[in-house]
Amino acid sequence: NARFAVMCAHYLFDPDFCNVAAGWEKGIVEKNVQDSRRRIWLDAQDCQFHSFEELNAWLGQRCRALWNELTHPQYSGLSD
Numbered sequence: 001n002a003r004f005a006v007m008c009a010h011y012l013f014d015p016d017f018c019n020v021a022a023g024w025e026k027g028i029v030e031k032n033v034q035d036s037r038r039r040i041w042l043d044a045q046d047c048q049f050h051s052f053e054e055l056n057a058w059l060g061q062r063c064r065a066l067w068n069e070l071t072h073p074q075y076s077g078l079s080d
Contacts (some may be wrong), residue, residue: 036066037065040059040062040063040066043062044058044059044062
């Protein structure tokens with residue numbers, strides 16, 4: 001898929017798919033998603049949003065802040 005290849009090039013990642021019927025191979029990714037969700041929504045409990053626009057703006061800022069806290073092992077010098 002050409003659009004997927006363009007997205008991979010833009011976000012600097014190589015697709016590495018799990019084998020069929022081998023769900024245990026994606027456990028690390030699922031754990032990282034779970035941890036990120038918890039970090040974001042724990043902070044959100046302390047905030048009050050008056051609209052979805054405010055919530056979306058806050059989520060964008062919070063996700064970028066968390067992104068900058070984590071470093072990629074191969075690309076530690078890169079940021080958004």
